[in-house]
Amino acid sequence: MTDLPAGFRSYVTNLGIKDETDDFVVIACDAAVPTAAVFTQSRFAGPSVTLSRRHIANGMAQAVVVISKNANVATGQPGIDDAGTVTHIVAERVGCDPTDVVLTSTGVIGRRYPIDRVTAGLGSIPQPLPGTDADGPARAMMTTDTVPKLATASIPSTSGEARIIGMAKGVGMIEPDMATHISMLFTDAAINSADLDAIFRRVVDRTFNCVSIDTDTSTSDSSIVMASGAAGAVDLAAFETALFDVAVDLTKQIARDGEGANSLIEVVVDGAVDTAQAKRVAKAVVNSPLVKTAVHGGDPNWGRVAMAIGKCSEQPEDRRINQDAVVIRFGSDEVYPRQLDDAALAELSSYMSGDHVVIHVSLGIGAGSATVWGCDLSDTYVRFNADYTT
Template structure:
């Protein structure tokens, strides 16, 4: 079940040894924090996974180029402005931001990864970035004195209701992640923005492969509203301060952190009241299981049924049936369950249906489907999403106004 604290402000979490951060207000929109700079005490192994959107922003393109050699020392994220569809000026602004962060941290501009999230098609306010960093560069030690990951997570929020952090141990090392994301979440890489840090020592190519494996079953298994952002990225820095650790332990810790953040993102979907987990097994392979699970969790009718506490398994069957290219799926072999209660093909009793209505009022709801394509295991996949409420419509109807 979802932990009691997921819908509440996160408790303070410290960054791993050798990392520090700065948060503040550049003036992108209002008087809340809208910039976060995170830095390592040395050049770190780095990896990143980025959106495949054709409208990817200037920050995404710059960060892809800067992380290509597997090394970085700092990450900066600006919220309230996506710097997307801003042409050459946007490219210039992203590069200038990296340059100014490099001055503050004491590294080269191409060792800075840049994230930007918020309204599309709006330029950074003229002069404000330079004026802000002029002040910081005058006293860099004071500017980068914090290790508060929770404050860093709060500074990158847009429509999130609370900061999202997670941490786990890996031998002598620690893995700490922050994330933002509430709407426009359907991954075609990772989804939203997440910055993950560790003081473990690992080679850049090993880190890159590990991050991609973990993203595939966590962030890439998340969907709030089927919309892929232009600004998505998950980046990870490993500064090696704690020395080498067992890579299996490190991957398990990274998986725990990424999985925790994924659940928090799903539960904080815009207007959401319920976290929906969909598990599909008995598939031909994991890819088929993921395809069907995404069809279910993305269905507006399934989402509204959960919101309305209606155990209408017909909507789940409908979503499975939409996967019409999967000709090895046969309805007479499919089994559908809400929680542990089978609802198809064996119908639930009236008493069981009444219990299911209460179950659907939980913070977390599990829908499981056995496709029956294979027996004794086969492909399986779990995805994460949320219900669809009238508040989601209101939030997005008023987003820029």
């Protein structure tokens, strides 16, 4: 069992939204603590996002909630009212102000909560919350995920050791416009709201914002970090490194678990004008259906990577990309401009069929670099999403 950091307690249950599996999570502290969050920029953002943006504005929260298997998006005023009802009941049971509750919701778009069943279930939340484990919440927040996603790290603190626990869900509708998925990170480090927010945004930009499954941005994306302070103060640089380690671990788990995926694709771009260009080119490669299907088929077709690089032309600096300066590698093997014969390419096929494929692109025009993660594209993805709501 993986325990939550000191100061946090949890409760999971089934509210009757779907089947018999747990579909509700609440994790809370005894008082409001420093909290940071980032949310989707979708113009169809759901009530859980718009409400939580307001609640988190002061940098403090006491409880975070996940309702799984129903997004409650595009449900009009009734859906907004339902979200408010959930936060008020949770606040009453936890013992806090409703504005100290952060609400997340994930699942099918366009359906209201079965609010009568939800309110009846919320009214049974135990006081105090009975759980201290992270495993139950990680399972309960799953929708189409095949496995729960957890990651941990620890760093020295003034009282000995501070811990960070992260959990996430997400395997489809993933292309960040902040952090495409739902993730919750908890630490017992003592860190103020301003520092926590600045660190978290830097970490998100290098991790959750660097994962893509299918180029689609969800309406419900939410990523939250809470700091109870129970373990005392920490070195901020060490904390940021540990938080990054947890977030990048979760990022890779999301990519590996992409709907129908067999391979984690890691695209490294260096030699770019700046980090923004490196990420833009890397995303063009990892999002290309032709690159994805080549990996799925174990085909070392570097021409598809060259194509993806070449279509980057929207920004002025992208016009500095010169095919004569570009180097493309699969793993450590250069495939362009070095020309491999058919026998050498055939040997690369086994690498391209592996569960972790690295595509390395050097642009040769600067010092910028970035790494992004995605997955292959299979017929299972198409079939699964064709049948999703039925």
